[in-house]
Every structure is written in C-alpha cells, then in structure tokens.
Amino acid sequence: MASVKWSITLLLTRIIHIVIADCHWWWCPEDPEGKVVGYGADPDMVSVSGVSAGAYMSIQMHVAYSASIMGSGNVAGGPYHCSEGSVRTALSSCMDKPEAIDVEGLINFTFDKEASDEIDPVSNLANHKTWIFSGTRDTAVDQGVSVALEDYCKYFMPRANIATDYSVAAGHAMITEHYGNKCSDQRNPYINGCDYPAAYYILDHIYGGALKMPSQWGVALSGDMLQFNQTQLIPSYRGSHSLDDIGFMYVPSGCRSTPGCKLHIVFHGCNQGRYKLGAEYAVATGYNEVGEENNIIMVYPQAVTSIGNGLGCFDWMGYTDNKYDLKEGVQMEFGKNIIDRVTSEHHACGFFRSQMKQKPCLGASAPPPTPTLQPTPVYC
Numbered sequence: 001m002a003s004v005k006w007s008i009t010l011l012l013t014r015i016i017h018i019v020i021a022d023c024h025w026w027w028c029p030e031d032p033e034g035k036v037v038g039y040g041a042d043p044d045m046v047s048v049s050g051v052s053a054g055a056y057m058s059i060q061m062h063v064a065y066s067a068s069i070m071g072s073g074n075v076a077g078g079p080y081h082c083s084e085g086s087v088r089t090a091l092s093s094c095m096d097k098p099e100a101i102d103v104e105g106l107i108n109f110t111f112d113k114e115a116s117d118e119i120d121p122v123s124n125l126a127n128h129k130t131w132i133f134s135g136t137r138d139t140a141v142d143q144g145v146s147v148a149l150e151d152y153c154k155y156f157m158p159r160a161n162i163a164t165d166y167s168v169a170a171g172h173a174m175i176t177e178h179y180g181n182k183c184s185d186q187r188n189p190y191i192n193g194c195d196y197p198a199a200y201y202i203l204d205h206i207y208g209g210a211l212k213m214p215s216q217w218g219v220a221l222s223g224d225m226l227q228f229n230q231t232q233l234i235p236s237y238r239g240s241h242s243l244d245d246i247g248f249m250y251v252p253s254g255c256r257s258t259p260g261c262k263l264h265i266v267f268h269g270c271n272q273g274r275y276k277l278g279a280e281y282a283v284a285t286g287y288n289e290v291g292e293e294n295n296i297i298m299v300y301p302q303a304v305t306s307i308g309n310g311l312g313c314f315d316w317m318g319y320t321d322n323k324y325d326l327k328e329g330v331q332m333e334f335g336k337n338i339i340d341r342v343t344s345e346h347h348a349c350g351f352f353r354s355q356m357k358q359k360p361c362l363g364a365s366a367p368p369p370t371p372t373l374q375p376t377p378v379y380c
Ligand SMILES: *[C@@H]1O[C@H](CO)[C@@H](O)[C@H](O)[C@H]1NC(C)=O
Pocket: 032, 033, 034, 229, 230, 231, 232, 245, 373
C-alpha cells in the first residue's frame, strides 16, 4: 500500500515537474518572447520561394545554402547575383533590360564564390528543383529576366528539374487561385487572383509532383497561424539589416506535435512586408492551404524599410553590404537560422501547443488586420 502511494506520488511529481519545468502551463518557455521553437522538420526537405525581390532572395538562398535547401520557386524574378550589388543594375538589367544580363558572368561569379567557400558547393544543385514563373502582362520584371534565371539554372540543374510557366496573362504579382486583384493588375498588394494556385505548383514541383491539391482556398484551416520573434534569429550586424521584429509562420495541424514535416520559407516582395500588409501576404497567397494538406510548415520572414531600402525589399541589390547574397549576408544567415531552428528537435511542449486551437485568418475579402504582438497566435 505504502509503495503504491509512493509510486503515485512519484508519478504526480514527475507530471508536475514536466508541466512546470518544461511548459509554463500551456505555453513553452521560449514563447513568452515569441521565439520559434523546434518542430523537428525534415532537414532534407527544406525549400524556399518568393515573388519579385522575394524571388531574387529565394534563388540566392537556394544557391548559397544549397546544402540545406533542395528547391526554390521564383515568381517574377531573375538569376542569382543579377544586380551584382548595384542598385542601378538591379533597376535596369534585372527588371526591364534582360538583354544586358551576363548569365555567363553570373555563373562564373557562382564558381568563384564556391571556390572561396562563401557559398555551398554548387554540385548540390545537380539534383535540386526550381520552378520559374513570369506573367505575359508583367511590365515591372520583363519575362526575359526570368528566362535568364532559367538559363542560369540550366547550367547547374538537369532540365527536367526546372519547370517554367511564361503563359499566364498575369501582371507583376504573387499569383493565386482565389485572392487578390485582377490577374493582369500591378498594384498593391501585388497579389493577383488568376485561377492559378502558384503556391501549389511551386511546392508540387519541388516535392516530387504528388502533393494533394487543396479542395478549397481561402477557408479557415485547422493548423496554427503564428507570429514569431525574428529578433532572436537575426545575427548581430552593424547597421540596418532591414528585418522586422516579427515574422509569421503556419504550422499545419499534422505538424504541431509530429516531427518530420517539410519546411518552406516564403519571401514576400517589395512593399509586401508586415509594416505594409499586416499578415495578408502570409494568409492569402495560398501556401497555407497546400501546407495543411501536405504537412509543410510555412515560414514568412518579414522585411521593413530602411535607409537605402525605401520599399522594404529583401536585399538582392547590396543595400546591407557586399555579402548580401553570400552565406554570410545578414539576411541570408537569418534565413539559415530559421531553417536550423524549425528543423531542430521537436519541442517537448508540442502536446500543450496542440491544445491551443486557433482560427487562421483566411478567406477574408478585406485584408486581415495587423495582429497584436503577444501572445503569438494571429487572430482574425
Ligand atoms: C524578441 O526577443 C528579444 C530578444 O530576446 C526581446 O528583447 C524582445 O522583447 C522580443 N520581442 C517581442 C515582441 O517579444
């Protein structure tokens, strides 16, 4: 009898210990400051995508961190190192004068940076995938710029691994099935409804062509739409890194407490950060629906404006410093820190996290409101 009592006491003590020491009631110890916790995502299934400046950021993450990233999706972007660190080149060759892009020079630059260990070995790219899109109505970034990206990628990846679509009558924007401006528009928020789920096509191509297509778009999902504290993942940097304090992530219901999900990082374009759109880009572009169906965690890093970056773009033109598209670039390292954190061991508090059902802000015809700072869930 005494020993039974003793065992029960021990068991209770253990449970109380777990709750108090590891979980602070229902919230994980890191979370009071909005830290991203590990979800045990599969480190071999990490990919990136973006639109416009976000597409440039996506390809530079893919090329520089090819040991950690196995695929990219590029909507209305151009080749790696296109701007060569010059705003003037960025705004001319890399937007509407593709004939001036020296793809061979960019390939040579890539090999030089591989040789100096400033990017991962390019041989990693040989079995990677990329998806490239440019609309016929895009007058901001000429289709030729995306073709230059395709030419660049062909040098490193087998043709079968490169999917392109230059056929949709879309303006300069992130393209969705269900949400945004008219397909041919080019205006705020630069999200266009084209009956074309670009997020699905990107992810389906990268992850092997067997992803489930969501049956509905813009509906409430059962996963968690969260915001996280970017500050803790930003490397120390002298000067303005132009990164926001807060980023967004969507954790599918199948990934809350189960490790091994895929991870996809989405880079918004200029003028699309939280400072301008709140959580709209993170909830309305169709990625989360695909993530929920296919157990892919979505992370949406957020940039802000700064001197030299008046439109709040991710750095694809060297406004931070000349390492902007190498592994050591401040925004690049930040991206890598996101990968390392989300792929790190699944947090013991997964069970408690799963008790906190949140309704994600999907399906609103008006942009969702800017979420409050704490706690992390984003309410509609
Ligand atoms: C983010 O983390 C930093 C560093 O730990 C902390 O100082 C800051 O208060 C946190 N921000 C928010 C919004 O929680």
